[in-house]
Amino acid sequence: MSDLRLDDAEARSAQAELHHWSARVGLDLSAADCGSPRVQTALESWLSWQAQAGRSLSAALWTAGDEIRRSGELIEDADRRIAAATRSTTGVEAAR
Amino acid sequence: MSAWTPDDPGAGDPDALEDLVLGLAHHLDTLTEIGQQIGAVAHRTEATWTGQSADAWRASVAARRARITALESQERRGAEAINTYLHTLYSIRTRAQNAHEDLADAQRALQRAEDAWHAIQRQDDPDQDDRRLALLAVQRWEQEVLDHRAVLDRLGWERQSLDDAMIAALQADVSPLWSGAGRLTSDAPVDLLARSTPAMAEWVQTLPDGAPGDAAARWLAEQLTAEQFEALLAACPRLAIRLMRTDTTGALAARYPQLVAAMRIRDTDQRIAAIVAATAGLDAAELAMLSRLHPGLVGNLDGMPLQTRIDANRIAVIAARTEADDRIAALLELIEAGEGNHQTSALRERAELLTELSAVQVSRAWYDGLLTEKVDTIDADGRPVIVTGHQLVLFDPALGQFGELVGHAGAPNVAVLLGGTGTEFGNMDKQRARAWDLVTDNGKSLAVITYLGGPMPPELYQAPLSIYATCIAPKLASFANGVRAVTGATITVAGHSYGGSVVGAAEAKGMVVDRIVHIESAGAGPGVTSIQDYAAPDTPRYSMTAPGDFIELTQGKNGGILGHGADPDRLAGITRLETGRTDRTDPTSPILQGFDSHSKVFDTQTDAWQNIEQVMTGGQVSVWTDRRDAVALGLMDPQYEHPMQDPAFTPATRDVP
Numbered sequence: 110m111s112d113l114r115l116d117d118a119e120a121r122s123a124q125a126e127l128h129h130w131s132a133r134v135g136l137d138l139s140a141a142d143c144g145s146p147r148v149q150t151a152l153e154s155w156l157s158w159q160a161q162a163g164r165s166l167s168a169a170l171w172t173a174g175d176e177i178r179r180s181g182e183l184i185e186d187a188d189r190r191i192a193a194a195t196r197s198t199t200g201v202e203a204a205r
Numbered sequence: 206m207s208a209w210t211p212d213d214p215g216a217g218d219p220d221a222l223e224d225l226v227l228g229l230a231h232h233l234d235t236l237t238e239i240g241q242q243i244g245a246v247a248h249r250t251e252a253t254w255t256g257q258s259a260d261a262w263r264a265s266v267a268a269r270r271a272r273i274t275a276l277e278s279q280e281r282r283g284a285e286a287i288n289t290y291l292h293t294l295y296s297i298r299t300r301a302q303n304a305h306e307d308l309a310d311a312q313r314a315l316q317r318a319e320d321a322w323h324a325i326q327r328q329d330d331p332d333q334d335d336r337r338l339a340l341l342a343v344q345r346w347e348q349e350v351l352d353h354r355a356v357l358d359r360l361g362w363e364r365q366s367l368d369d370a371m372i373a374a375l376q377a378d379v380s381p382l383w384s385g386a387g388r389l390t391s392d393a394p395v396d397l398l399a400r401s402t403p404a405m406a407e408w409v410q411t412l413p414d415g416a417p418g419d420a421a422a423r424w425l426a427e428q429l430t431a432e433q434f435e436a437l438l439a440a441c442p443r444l445a446i447r448l449m450r451t452d453t454t455g456a457l458a459a460r461y462p463q464l465v466a467a468m469r470i471r472d473t474d475q476r477i478a479a480i481v482a483a484t485a486g487l488d489a490a491e492l493a494m495l496s497r498l499h500p501g502l503v504g505n506l507d508g509m510p511l512q513t514r515i516d517a518n519r520i521a522v523i524a525a526r527t528e529a530d531d532r533i534a535a536l537l538e539l540i541e542a543g544e545g546n547h548q549t550s551a552l553r554e555r556a557e558l559l560t561e562l563s564a565v566q567v568s569r570a571w572y573d574g575l576l577t578e579k580v581d582t583i584d585a586d587g588r589p590v591i592v593t594g595h596q597l598v599l600f601d602p603a604l605g606q607f608g609e610l611v612g613h614a615g616a617p618n619v620a621v622l623l624g625g626t627g628t629e630f631g632n633m634d635k636q637r638a639r640a641w642d643l644v645t646d647n648g649k650s651l652a653v654i655t656y657l658g659g660p661m662p663p664e665l666y667q668a669p670l671s672i673y674a675t676c677i678a679p680k681l682a683s684f685a686n687g688v689r690a691v692t693g694a695t696i697t698v699a700g701h702s703y704g705g706s707v708v709g710a711a712e713a714k715g716m717v718v719d720r721i722v723h724i725e726s727a728g729a730g731p732g733v734t735s736i737q738d739y740a741a742p743d744t745p746r747y748s749m750t751a752p753g754d755f756i757e758l759t760q761g762k763n764g765g766i767l768g769h770g771a772d773p774d775r776l777a778g779i780t781r782l783e784t785g786r787t788d789r790t791d792p793t794s795p796i797l798q799g800f801d802s803h804s805k806v807f808d809t810q811t812d813a814w815q816n817i818e819q820v821m822t823g824g825q826v827s828v829w830t831d832r833r834d835a836v837a838l839g840l841m842d843p844q845y846e847h848p849m850q851d852p853a854f855t856p857a858t859r860d861v862p
Binding site: 119123126127130133134136138140141142143144145146147148149150151152153154155156157158159161162163164165166168169170173176177180 | 206207208209215216217218221222224225228229232235236239242243246249250253254258259262265266269272273276279280283287290294364368371372375376378379380383384387388390391392393396397398399428
């Protein structure tokens with residue numbers, strides 16, 4: 110049995126946190142003078158590789174934030190629909 | 206940017222490198238904190254949010270944390286390497302400065318000693334002790350200069366080693382493709398992987414021609430999921446052309462050293478064994494990536510798993526179709542440019558262009574069909590299913606090579622079927638239909654590969670020439686031996702008509718499989734006079750020729766560039782099979798005979814077809830009975846010309862080993 114208590118405020122809070130951390134994952138450093146063209150190329154390649162990986166991870170964290178927010182909205186929507194359906198049934202029964 | 210020299214082995218900016226390390230250290234702290242914080246966010250939800258969606262979300266967050274940890278480890282290793290580099294650089298720089306100072310001192314001292322020596326030399330009657338001491342001083346400072354120069358040389362070697370170690374450390378965590386692409390990947394937009402498919406396609410389109418551009422395209426292809434890759438390939442078919450090219454950046458060798466070493470082995474069978482060994486350790490995902498990134502290498506590589514070849518050749522066909530599109534566009538442009546010019550040479554050129562255009566359009570349509578046609582196959586559960594696209598295990602339009610797997614790649618019995626005179630790309634669909642007839646009744650237990658190893662004689666008048674068979678023979682030998690080695694299946698190689706001669710020639714060239722069947726075969730192979738001419742004389746061999754087939758006229762003819770060796774029906778050590786009746790369920794039906802029988806052996810109702818199928822699946826075959834023997838033994842009514850014409854006659858049977 111699932112416990113679907115994920116209120117909107119909690120989901121928003123998690124989303125905000127994940128978005129915040131997502132923005133900090135990226136690496137933005139440039140290569141210093143290595144004194145060797147071969148090493149320079151390797152270092153620049155490594156830094157851009159790390160930056161690319163960080164960027165990809167950043168996007169993944171951002172998505173994780175969106176996912177929990179969407180889950181919260183879906184749960185809230187389902188709760189509202191069930192409540193509406195229940196109220197409708199109760200009204201019919203009361204009318205009888 | 207500076208560049209060190211033997212005189213200046215300490216070149217570089219260690220202070221700036223130290224700042225970089227500090228920046229990385231700070232970022233590493235941030236990554237640690239992020240890992241902890243998102244773990245805390247996930248943990249906090251546990252108290253209130255449960256169920257499948259909650260579990261799935263938390264699992265995805267855990268996976269992202271694992272990626273942070275991996276990124277952190279990579280970055281830490283890199284930072285440590287840079288730190289080691291800069292400290293050694295400091296040390297080299299300091300020692301180089303000291304060496305230079307010592308060298309300068311020694312050079313000055315040498316100059317003074319030389320001056321003293323020359324002054325003594327100029328004296329009319331120099332004191333011999335002074336002279337000797339002056340000379341010793343010169344020699345001593347000369348040695349000092351040499352020693353200090355040697356120190357600088359050693360520092361140069363040290364710097365070289367330091368650079369090598371640093372590069373190796375940095376490249377250890379970076380894809381070789383990324384490194385091979387040089388600045389192209391370094392300069393790629395940092396959000397490239399998060400961009401839409403059209404944006405990625407645009408990036409691929411802008412890559413320059415050449416090895417770095419190809420490596421950059423491969424790097425991008427490597428980063429994508431299967432679905433993303435398919436979408437990109439659809440949006441940018443030119444990517445297939447890039448992937449098909451040979452890697453010259455060393456990325457392939459860096460990633461698959463064992464495979465690259467295996468490919469260099471000259472002996473065919475040793476090479477196949479080494480390739481099988483090299484790929485045995487790769488799981489399905491790694492093999493899929495290999496076929497994605499290097500389709501031009503593995504699509505036709507004997508010893509590669511069949512599914513890997515199929516995946517690779519799909520990309521090869523996309524590349525061929527794209528190149529055909531390019532050529533069509535270029536030809537249309539040339540034709541349009543020549544319009545209105547009625548000079549003889551221009552008209553001739555136009556006619557040639559139109560002929561080429563027509564041929565390329567036919568090829569283009571064929572490539573498209575290979576990719577988009579709905580074809581029958583067998584799924585992993587042994588059920589017939591329809592899939593989109595042909596399963597090609599061999600595809601090289603330039604060399605006229607083609608091979609299609611019909612059925613399930615994991616079948617325990619695999620047959621390789623060769624057609625005869627006139628077989629070409631345009632009629633391989635007929636070979637496929639024959640293959641499917643054989644496969645359809647056997648489900649997962651039999652797969653058939655329709656094989657075309659190169660140009661076959663286009664017309665009947667060229668059929669006596671053995672050159673086509675001898676050219677294809679070594680390729681078929683390698684192909685069949687490769688399929689056998691990598692699948693572990695029981696392999697039957699079946700040659701129809703001229704294809705029979707090719708099969709015999711391949712056996713003479715080293716093909717070793719489990720069963721051979723000659724179907725209305727032109728011969729046992731050019732120059733073959735006995736089964737001892739084959740690489741494996743003991744291989745079970747079968748042959749069938751229906752009475753009255755015109756192929757009988759060529760069988761047994763041998764000589765120079767004409768003929769196809771001994772008659773396989775009569776060669777000792779080969780079992781001749783019954784071709785039987787046109788309807789094997791009706792003993793009163795006519796026997797299979799005459800010119801038509803040459804191809805009618807593939808009619809599924811015939812005894813001949815059943816015998817072919819039984820050889821391929823290791824069942825039971827009916828063997829040929831000579832009329833004289835049958836009459837002598839009282840097995841047939843002598844009024845008939847052939848035993849099978851007698852409805853009461855039942856041929857002997859034999860189990861296929």
